[in-house]
Amino acid sequence: MKMHGGLQEMLVRKGAEASLFLEEWQGNQVILKHRIPKKYRHPQIDGRIRSYRTLHESQLLHEAKVAGVPTPVIFSVDLHESKILMEFIEGPRVKELLITLSLEARTLLCRQIGRMIGCLHKNHIIHGDLTTSNMILTGDGRVVFLDFGLGEKTAALESRGVDLHLMKRAFQSTHFRIAETCFAAILEGYVDVLGKILANRVVKKIREIELRGRYISGRSEHEH
Amino acid sequence: MQTAKSKQVCLGIETTADDFGVGILDFEGNVLSNVSNAFIPDRGGIHPREAARHHAVVAGDVISLAIQKANIWTEDIAVVAFSQGPGLGPCLRTGATAARALAAYCEVPLVGVNHCIAHIEIGKLTTEAQDPVTLYVSGGNTMVSAFDAGRYRVFGETLDIAVGNCLDVFAREVGLRSDGVPLGAVVEQLSRRGKEFLDLPYSVKGMDLSFSGLLTAAISLYRKGTVDLENLCYSLQETVFSMLAEVTERALAHVEKREVLLTGGVAANKRLQEMLKAVADEHDSLFCGVPKEYALDNGAMIAWTGILKFKEGLTTPLAESFVRLKWRLDDEDARWAARNVG
Numbered sequence A: 001m002k003m004h005g006g007l008q009e010m011l012v013r014k015g016a017e018a019s020l021f022l023e024e025w026q027g028n029q030v031i032l033k034h035r036i037p038k039k040y041r042h043p044q045i046d047g048r049i050r051s052y053r054t055l056h057e058s059q060l061l062h063e064a065k066v067a068g069v070p071t072p073v074i075f076s077v078d079l080h081e082s083k084i085l086m087e088f089i090e091g092p093r094v095k096e097l098l099i100t101l102s103l104e105a106r107t108l109l110c111r112q113i114g115r116m117i118g119c120l121h122k123n124h125i126i127h128g129d130l131t132t133s134n135m136i137l138t139g140d141g142r143v144v145f146l147d148f149g150l151g152e153k154t155a156a157l158e159s160r161g162v163d164l165h166l167m168k169r170a171f172q173s174t175h176f177r178i179a180e181t182c183f184a185a186i187l188e189g190y191v192d193v194l195g196k197i198l199a200n201r202v203v204k205k206i207r208e209i210e211l212r213g214r215y216i217s218g219r220s221e222h223e224h
Numbered sequence B: 001m002q003t004a005k006s007k008q009v010c011l012g013i014e015t016t017a018d019d020f021g022v023g024i025l026d027f028e029g030n031v032l033s034n035v036s037n038a039f040i041p042d043r044g045g046i047h048p049r050e051a052a053r054h055h056a057v058v059a060g061d062v063i064s065l066a067i068q069k070a071n072i073w074t075e076d077i078a079v080v081a082f083s084q085g086p087g088l089g090p091c092l093r094t095g096a097t098a099a100r101a102l103a104a105y106c107e108v109p110l111v112g113v114n115h116c117i118a119h120i121e122i123g124k125l126t127t128e129a130q131d132p133v134t135l136y137v138s139g140g141n142t143m144v145s146a147f148d149a150g151r152y153r154v155f156g157e158t159l160d161i162a163v164g165n166c167l168d169v170f171a172r173e174v175g176l177r178s179d180g181v182p183l184g185a186v187v188e189q190l191s192r193r194g195k196e197f198l199d200l201p202y203s204v205k206g207m208d209l210s211f212s213g214l215l216t217a218a219i220s221l222y223r224k225g226t227v228d229l230e231n232l233c234y235s236l237q238e239t240v241f242s243m244l245a246e247v248t249e250r251a252l253a254h255v256e257k258r259e260v261l262l263t264g265g266v267a268a269n270k271r272l273q274e275m276l277k278a279v280a281d282e283h284d285s286l287f288c289g290v291p292k293e294y295a296l297d298n299g300a301m302i303a304w305t306g307i308l309k310f311k312e313g314l315t316t317p318l319a320e321s322f323v324r325l326k327w328r329l330d331d332e333d334a335r336w337a338a339r340n341v342g
């Protein structure tokens, strides 16, 4: 990596979008997130997506922190190369952690996650990719949220509904055996922060999103 | 000439939308016949009731033709399968009625099949994929799925309209004619001559997608009259397929499978095939493109899935053979598919 050349670096993860390197920087362990170019898409789309998401992610990581949701500290951003240098968060990802927990501990953790999502939404932040691989539990018991590249700033009910719908589906596809209890606990935490009235409107929206007959409404909307 | 022990075959009926398809396969997975008769509306999209009327009229002939082409006797039919959903109500009901009648006549069990699962199963049979991440893209569906712990799971899907629908509506709105070729193919041809890329909204949410904003933007760009249609088709395709490639890549990275299966009507598109192949390559996975005959809605896929379920003892009693308009693929215990996984 040119940006912080010369230091020891290690590929920790090759995600779908980005490669992540663990480096040493000014005596700290840091993560370098590099959104790599994709050869399969048009260079204009590729460039636009990578720099837009890099900028967006760094801004939202900061705004989320201000809203009281733990996120890694940003050290530097390189829009040209689509790189973000951020604090290394130590701890297991919720994805791997969840199955090791008792029902009680799991429920508590999910409620905490729900409260954090509530904080984000209350502050008009949409995460955009709520999955359990984008959350790390630290030694001091905080859930740190990562990966805001698909996020947006809006208070729209639809966006909030989609955000939680994605969380729910992530549970259904990855943690199907415990999906229901986990998501119920997430909603409890969410209600705690957003209040019953607003939260209920979001819950209704989720149901609407789920019930949207993709097959039929998709066709009839545009064709009759 | 029949031997003493007759062959065992499954006859499958597909009627979720505009096609009335009948396929016959033997239990080893050999396709003996695969016949289809499409309802072609005078104009615009599908009209469910008219399509259903068409299906009812042609049902007898298509079934006879399939039996004749397969060179079997009705006594060889060991099981009758039908698409039980998801799909358009009137069309599904016509198929279910025909299937019930045929099963009763042959005195054999009935198997209701999920249309989306059938697309995956015939894709696996015809490409020899074992355990793929599937991108299924058609006029009515857009989803990324993979098998995990006993079921096909949905990792991503459209939040509004299907990608084939998006291409078709765009084509119609800008005045393209089909003349028998699918509208998506007309857009593909024009896009080959496009040179300049025009910015269009790109909308990926997690592993879900949204196309309606993009569609509206593309149509209004055209109506301004300042852009070249070839460039617009090119840009629309590049944008839409990049979105599909991205969510497929996300799912692939997430579930860590080694195969990417592409199916549905839109899978005929060369540019989309090329992009998905590149995604597969990047993750050391094999790209499996389903041949067109089996990527479009067809009876063979229903018959094959019917066989897989029947072999597991999963038949559908008459009382449960009602159609399921919004039947999701993760609603069904797909234990037959567990065999290849691992």
Ligand SMILES: Nc1ncnc2c1ncn2[C@@H]1O[C@H](COP(=O)(O)OP(=O)(O)OP(=O)(O)O)[C@@H](O)[C@H]1O
Residues within 6 Å of the ligand: B016, B017, B018, B019, B137, B138, B139, B140, B141, B163, B164, B165, B167, B168, B182, B183, B184, B185, B186, B188, B264, B265, B266, B267, B268, B269, B270, B295, B296, B297
């Ligand atoms: N070369 C192509 N490029 C893009 N789209 C194409 C191409 N060929 C066909 N299509 C699109 O495929 C769609 C038809 O697919 P298919 O026959 O599988 O349809 P369907 O009846 O909508 O299926 P389903 O019931 O599975 O949703 C149409 O939207 C058509 O425009």
Ligand SMILES: Nc1ncnc2c1ncn2[C@@H]1O[C@H](COP(=O)(O)OP(=O)(O)O)[C@@H](O)[C@H]1O
Residues within 6 Å of the ligand: A013, A014, A015, A016, A017, A018, A019, A020, A031, A033, A072, A086, A087, A088, A089, A090, A093, A133, A134, A135, A136, A146, A147, A149
């Ligand atoms: N600051 C961080 N500290 C520790 N681990 C991280 C950090 N950022 C990312 N990771 C790890 O890398 C993975 C992928 O990072 P993420 O930002 O989610 O990228 P992607 O968009 O590719 O999913 C995460 O699931 C997490 O395990």
Ligand SMILES: [Mg+2]
Residues within 6 Å of the ligand: A015, A133, A134, A147
């Ligand atoms: Mg991530």
